[in-house]
Amino acid sequence: MLNTTAIRQRWRNWRGNWGLDALLLLALAAATVNRFAPEPVSGDVMLYSVMSLQNVTLFFWGQNRLLNVGPALTSLIHDPAANLWANLLFPTLVFFGLLRAWAGVAVRLVSPPDSDGDRQVNTRRARQLFLLLSAIVLLVLKPHAVYEVVVWHVEYPLACLLLLWAHETWFAASGANRLLGPLWLRMLVVALLLGLALGVNFSTVIPALALVGGRMLLQRRLEMRNLGFAGLAVVLFLLWWLVAHRVAGPSGTEYAGFSFATLREGLPLALGSMQNALWLPRLEALLLVVVTLRLWQAWRNRSSWNVQVLWVQILAVLFALGWLLLFAGNAWVQKFAFHYRYFVFAWLAFGIALSLELAKLLAAIPGFWRMTATALAFLWLIAVLIRAPVPLQQYAFAQRVAPIVGMGTTIYAGEFEQTWSAVMAGMLQRQPAFGVTGRAEGNKKGLREHIASALRQDGRLEVGCLQDTVESCLKQVNAYAEQTVRVREARLIAGRKPAWYLVLEQGMPPTPAMTREPAAHWTYRGTDLISLYSQVGYGDLKGIHSLGEEGFLLYGPYRAASQGVYRLQIFGTVQQAGTAWADVVARSGNLRYAQFALQPGEDALVDELVSLPRDEPDVEIRVYVGTGDVVRITGYEWRLQAH
Structure with missing residues (x-):
């Protein structure tokens, strides 16, 4: 039977404590959207709202994974502006909700057990840790990474939040068990949460099994609860896999392909991608401060070391390293140039280790210093997020x-x-x-x-x-x-x-001439350049010209090119060039094969040979201009000369 008295008591506690957290989450999520969402342009983010308003399908359009949870929830909002705002707010709310939920777990883990052997959550300290974690996210992530990880890619934090809730419900302490009611009800709730987590992101089965493996290592014994949770995760994963095969989308081999050759190539590119997303000096300074404080605390009080929590931290770091190695060798991740978003689970695992250190520090330092640290985190959040409201x-x-x-x-x-x-x-x-x-x-x-x-x-x-x-x-x-x-x-x-x-x-369009440009020969002339990308250019019938701003005048087309020697010719006029240059790159700019300075002149601005030592799937020809450079590009050719 459900314990109605306990439920009423929990409701009173929620109104007093969790109500404040809900307001804090909403304010933080709304401010983050207003601060980081106006500038980036993402078709996927727009599609959240388009799907919600036009046609909500089981999975994201064109996919057979990524369950459409957000668009389904917001489909009740029919006003386009309100719907778009809701679809921007939902992933952000989920991300900070994950931080808040984990902060409570972290504080509980470092707290001493009570007389019943349970560990209680200090709500105020959990809220302080949450503010610290939120401030750290905005401290170490660059703006484009905040947008991608916090506002855009909900499939990672949402899957983790659902997995965390499922884990906490399944392995709830004795007092919580009485509140949740009979075993069948808890199993139903866990199956729903875990099923949603795996539908949102199939790879959630890996951290789910890792959680069980970590518990068994720490307990040094088998438990039916551990085996039951792992078995449920595997069964639900297989069910989603069967559903996915009935929906059009990439094949399972595309998602799961792994090779050591890909790993050797992908590991440095993945690390480089993550480096581009982080303010490394800030992260290094933060780690230095935390480690110094913990060593000082351990020197003063040896009993402050909690062996079980230390093992949790070690296992979290090992999981992060394992995830990095596994997905740096993954064929699907390779297809997207080893983008850092595919390693968010590794980041979150590393964050578990760091947050437990912070939780131990908060538990050990006097109340005055806890309040000081919380106030500094709150002020940093205000400084980063403050911005006048931006209309859509x-x-x-x-x-x-x-x-x-x-x-x-x-x-x-x-x-x-x-x-x-x-x-x-x-x-x-x-x-x-x-x-x-x-x-x-x-x-x-x-x-x-x-x-x-x-x-x-x-x-x-x-x-x-x-x-x-x-x-x-x-x-x-x-x-x-x-x-x-x-x-x-x-x-x-x-x-x-x-x-x-x-x-x-x-009517039938005119039949094109039966000529086909070979894959090794690209030609872009005049209005063809419009199909390429540009940060600071102005396109017209003659091509693309600069506007006196610094950035890429053109880049793309991300086309495959086989190993060989190529001739690159770039046509146009340069009236003034201080820092203008052109280059040939691959792997989202991580590999540069050639670079040429642009000098004042006209017609053939570049006529050079470029050697590709291996096949490349996404070659770019880029033209960069500085402030004050006067450059017009009317076309370019890329032609294979010799294999």
């Missing part, structure tokens, strides 16, 4: 696509990030807006109905083609049109983010 219409994604969205187009095609940004911006203006680029298959039915309706009513279809060629955008539209369409009118909208305004009509 002033977010970078809306500003960049404003010219084409303002023309009344309802279909958007082209580059992934720009296309879904335009769809979201159109919806914010209360316009019908659909995307036909990557992941559009998730709304195939609604998309086809809209295209057919527009052609029936007006005999034409207005399309925004963003950062791509007219031919490519037409191909994307025809992939979802029931009847083939062709271009009636094409007009270039020049600007920092140039786009094509297309008017399509029913």
